[in-house]
Amino acid sequence: MKICRFNDNRLGMVEGDAIADVTPALAVIPRYGYPLPNFDPLIANLEPLQKRILEIQAQAPRIPLAQATLLSPLANPGKIIAAPVNYQKHLEEVLNDKDLHHDVRINHIQKAGLFLKAPSSLVGAGQGVALRKLDRRNDHEVELAVVIGKAADNVSRDEALDYVAGYCIGLDITIRGPEERSFRKSPDSYTVLGPWLTTRDDIADPGRLDLEISVGGETRQKSNTSDLIMGVADLIEFASSFYTLHPGDVIITGTPAGVGPIRPGDVMHARIQGLGAMDCECYTFRKCSGA
Structure with missing residues (x-):
């Protein structure tokens, strides 16, 4: 699976020349309070996140990959x-x-x-x-x-x-x-x-x-x-x-x-x-x- 972050912190699944906007899948990631964890929450919860992405991808809106601003796929690496x-x-x-x-x-x-x-x-x-x-x-x-x-x-x-x-x-x-x-x-x-x-x-x-x-x-x-x-x-x-x-x-x-x-x-x-x-x-x- 190819997972990207794009535009205003949207989550996407890359499909050829398009991105399926699967941002709602982020709801499976637990919310963390202070003190924040020393890991990236998306990666720590990658397995349930992938499962949820596959459940919603068919209905997800598509945008052309060429029209997206690609962010780092990781937001919070510790090291x-x-x-x-x-x-x-x-x-x-x-x-x-x-x-x-x-x-x-x-x-x-x-x-x-x-x-x-x-x-x-x-x-x-x-x-x-x-x-x-x-x-x-x-x-x-x-x-x-x-x-x-x-x-x-x-x-x-x-x-x-x-x-x-x-x-x-x-x-x-x-x-x-x-x-x-x-x-x-x-x-x-x-x-x-x-x-x-x-x-x-x-x-x-x-x-x-x-x-x-x-x-x-x-x-x-x-x-x-x-x-x-x-x-x-x-x-x-x-x-x-x-x-x-x-x-x-x-x-x-x-x-x-x-x-x-x-x-x-x-x-x-x-x-x-x-x-x-x-x-x-x-x-x-x-x-x-x-x-």
């Missing part, structure tokens, strides 16, 4: 976990280009570990990327994003995929510089998820998916998730050995070689096999004037 230099050719690319490493020591992922991005950096494809620090290089990075479906603590590689709710295309936008990764990768809109959540049952093997991104029609990155140094199951095992993963937590699995600069006005077109494709426009960040 966005990212895997640095997790493709061998990208590792070589970073080590050989001072504009990418800025004299910062680059370790293999097993030594470097994972890092966190701010949940406030999250947007959907239809919202675009507001580029900051235009005196520095801003880069695109296309990645397979894994959405955790249930609490995972110290799970084994063999069990790891049982904890997945689904998959998305992820864009990890990066400001180049000497600062820590989390700092340079966490501005508002610098994490794009979309175009929708494809549930786990629709993807037989997340380790065999073609992925690519083009900018202005020029292909920049093109690879397959079989080239990951640490695959999806390995990353879940690794992450859950350090902290509990909760429903709605996201792991973006790393980017292949070919990262390149983006500028205001550029349109990124990203595609991952089985997950669809999305266009995301870059624009200039504008500071709020205040009251």
